[in-house]
Amino acid sequence: MSLEQFKNRNVGTQNYKTLDLGETPTSGLDRFKQVAKRTFKRELFVGLYVTMREMINALFRGNMHTVKYPFEKLPISPRYRAIHDMLRLLESGHYRCIGCGLCEKICISNCITMDTRYDENQRKEVSEYTINFGRCIFCGYCAEVCPELAIVHGPRYENASEQRASFSLFEDMLTPIDQLNLQQEYDGFGAVSPNADDNIKKTPLAY
Amino acid sequence: METTLVENLPEVTAAGVLIKAVIIMAVISAIAGFGTYIERKVLAFMQRRLGPMHVGPYGLLQLAADGIKLFTKEDIVPQNANKFIFMIAPIITAATAFIALSAVPVFPDFTIPEFIPLLGGTFVPSIAADLNIGILFVLGMMAAGLYGPLLAGMSQANKWGIIGAARTAVQFLSYEVVTGLSILAPIMIVGSLSFVDFNNAQSAGIGSWLIWQQPVAFVLFLIAGFAETNRTPFDLLEHEAEVVSGYATEYAGMRWGMFFIGEYANMITVSIIAAIVFLGGYSEGTLGWLTIILKVGFFFFLMLWVRASWPHVRPDQLMWLCWKVLMPIALINILITALVILV
Ligand code: SF4
Ligand code: SF4
Numbered sequence: 001m002s003l004e005q006f007k008n009r010n011v012g013t014q015n016y017k018t019l020d021l022g023e024t025p026t027s028g029l030d031r032f033k034q035v036a037k038r039t040f041k042r043e044l045f046v047g048l049y050v051t052m053r054e055m056i057n058a059l060f061r062g063n064m065h066t067v068k069y070p071f072e073k074l075p076i077s078p079r080y081r082a083i084h085d086m087l088r089l090l091e092s093g094h095y096r097c098i099g100c101g102l103c104e105k106i107c108i109s110n111c112i113t114m115d116t117r118y119d120e121n122q123r124k125e126v127s128e129y130t131i132n133f134g135r136c137i138f139c140g141y142c143a144e145v146c147p148e149l150a151i152v153h154g155p156r157y158e159n160a161s162e163q164r165a166s167f168s169l170f171e172d173m174l175t176p177i178d179q180l181n182l183q184q185e186y187d188g189f190g191a192v193s194p195n196a197d198d199n200i201k202k203t204p205l206a207y
Numbered sequence: 208m209e210t211t212l213v214e215n216l217p218e219v220t221a222a223g224v225l226i227k228a229v230i231i232m233a234v235i236s237a238i239a240g241f242g243t244y245i246e247r248k249v250l251a252f253m254q255r256r257l258g259p260m261h262v263g264p265y266g267l268l269q270l271a272a273d274g275i276k277l278f279t280k281e282d283i284v285p286q287n288a289n290k291f292i293f294m295i296a297p298i299i300t301a302a303t304a305f306i307a308l309s310a311v312p313v314f315p316d317f318t319i320p321e322f323i324p325l326l327g328g329t330f331v332p333s334i335a336a337d338l339n340i341g342i343l344f345v346l347g348m349m350a351a352g353l354y355g356p357l358l359a360g361m362s363q364a365n366k367w368g369i370i371g372a373a374r375t376a377v378q379f380l381s382y383e384v385v386t387g388l389s390i391l392a393p394i395m396i397v398g399s400l401s402f403v404d405f406n407n408a409q410s411a412g413i414g415s416w417l418i419w420q421q422p423v424a425f426v427l428f429l430i431a432g433f434a435e436t437n438r439t440p441f442d443l444l445e446h447e448a449e450v451v452s453g454y455a456t457e458y459a460g461m462r463w464g465m466f467f468i469g470e471y472a473n474m475i476t477v478s479i480i481a482a483i484v485f486l487g488g489y490s491e492g493t494l495g496w497l498t499i500i501l502k503v504g505f506f507f508f509l510m511l512w513v514r515a516s517w518p519h520v521r522p523d524q525l526m527w528l529c530w531k532v533l534m535p536i537a538l539i540n541i542l543i544t545a546l547v548i549l550v
Binding site (some may be wrong): 035044047048050051052054055057058059063064065066068 | 249252253254255256257260512513515516517532
C-alpha cells in the first residue's frame with residue numbers, strides 16, 4: 001500500500017472492507033452452535049501457527065525487526081529537517097552564504113542572529129552567524145528562503161548535548177573544508193525539485 | 208500404600224530430605240528467575256524482536272540485573288494497607304509453590320559421594336516427600352497458593368488490588384473443579400494418587416502414555432493448568448490493560464519478585480504434573496531424566512507460545528467456560544472411563 005492512500009482524507013472514497021463477522025447468536029442453541037464451530041474450526045491453532053512462523057522467520061530467515069539503534073540507524077528522508085548545515089561552494093570552497101539576511105528575517109522563532117561587514121576587498125562577508133537551537137522549531141523556512149541553498153537541514157538528528165552551543169556556531173555547521181568532496185547536495189526544502197523544468201510556465205505578463 | 212520404586216532403594220534419611228529441599232529451593236528459584244528471561248526472549252522472537260540483549264552475552268545476565276534491582280528497591284507498604292497481611296501475602300504464594308514442589312519428583316535420586324565430609328553417603332531422593340497422595344497434595348497446595356493474590360489484593364487498599372482479588376476468587380472457583388475432575392479419570396485408570404505409581408504405569412514406552420487413553424482429560428487438565436498458573440488466556444488477576452497490575456499493583460521490590468517466583472514455580476509444577484500424569488514422566492537413570500526435562504520444557508514453552516498467540520478471556524467467560532463446558536465434559540469423561548474400566 002502506498003503512502004498516498006493513507007493521505008486520502010475524503011471519507012467514502014477509500015477502499016474499506018467490512019469484515020464478515022456473522023450474526024450475533026441470540027438463542028441458546030445458536031450460541032452453542034457458535035461455540036462448537038469455533039472450537040472445532042481450529043482457529044486457535046492458526047494463531048499458534050502464526051506466532052511460530054514469525055519466530056522461525058525472525059530467527060532463521062533473518063527477518064528480525066529490531067534496529068539496534070545506537071549501532072545501526074535507519075536511513076532518513078532527504079526532506080528530514082534536523083540540525084542545519086551551512087554548505088560551501090564546490091568550486092572555490094568558499095561558504096555559499098552571501099549574507100543577504102533573508103533567513104534571519106523569515107525565521108519565525110527569531111533564533112537566527114547574523115551580522116555582516118565589508119572585508120578587505122570591500123566584499124560582504126558574514127562576521128556573525130548563530131542559530132539558537134533552544135528556540136528553533138525546525139520549520140525549514142530558512143532553508144526554503146535561502147537564495148543560495150547555503151543554509152540547509154542536515155541529517156544530524158541526535159541533538160542531545162551538554163551545551164546547546166555545541167551546534168549553533170557558523171563554523172560548527174559549515175562543511176569542513178577537508179570534507180568538501182563529501183558534501184551532499186540537499187534536496188529538501190528550498191531545493192530545486194526534480195521536475196523543475198516541467199514546472200516552468202510563462203510569467204503572468206506574457207499572457 | 209507402599210510404592211514399588213521405593214522398596215529397592217536405599218533408606219531415605221532426614222538429612223537426605225533436607226538436602227533435597229535445599230536443592231529444590233535453590234534450583235527452582237534459579238530456574239524460575241531464568242524462566243523470566245526465557246519468557247522475554249521467546250515472546251520477543253515471536254514478535255520479531257530481539258529481547259534483552261545488552262546485559263551479558265545475548266542478555267543472559269539480565270537476570271542478575273533484575274535481581275539486583277528487585278533486592279535494592281525500597282520496600283513500600285501503602286498507608287492504609289493492612290500491613291501484616293500485605294507483608295505475608297507474597298510469602299504465601301512463594302511458600303505454597305515450593306511446598307507443592309516437595310511432593311513431585313524433581314531431578315534423579317543420587318547418593319552423595321563418600322569423600323565429602325559430614326554428608327558423604329547420604330542418599331538424596333528424587334521426591335523430597337514421597338506421599339502416597341502426592342497428586343492430591345500438590346493440587347491442594349497450588350490451590351492454597353491462590354490465597355496469596357487474594358489476600359494481597361484485599362489488604363492493599365487499592366481499587367485495582369480489590370478487583371484483582373475478586374478475580375482471583377472467580378478464577379479459583381472456576382478452574383478448581385476442572386483440575387480435580389479432569390485428573391480423576393487417569394487416577395481411576397492407574398488406581399493410585401502417587402506420582403511414582405503413575406510413572407511406573409507408563410514405563411512401557413510412548414504407547415503406554417496415558418495421553419492416548421485420556422486425550423480429553425489431558426486437554427482439560429492443560430486448560431485448567433493455564434488457569435491455575437494465571438497464564439494467558441486466563442491471566443485475569445493482573446491483566447495490565449484492564450486492572451493495572453491487579454493484586455500486585457502496590458507491590459514493589461522483592462515482595463513483588465516473590466509473587467513471580469511463585470508463579471514461575473507453579474508453572475514448573477504444573478508442567479511436571481502434566482508430564483508425569485499424561486506423558487509418561489521419567490525413566491531410570493540420568494538419561495531418563497532428560498526425557499522429563501524435555502517434556503517439562505515443552506509445556507513451559509507451550510505456555511509462552513500461547514501467551515504470544517492468544518487473547519485472554521473475560522472473568523465471566525472463564526466461569527462460563529469452566530462450569531458450563533469443561534465440567535460437563537470432565538464428568539462425561541469420568542463416566543465413560545468408569546464404564547470402560549467396569550466392562
Ligand atoms: S528552521 Fe525555522 S525556526 Fe529554525 S532557524 Fe530555520 S527558520 Fe528559524
Ligand atoms: S538566506 Fe542564505 S544566503 Fe541569505 S543570509 Fe541566510 S544563509 Fe546566507
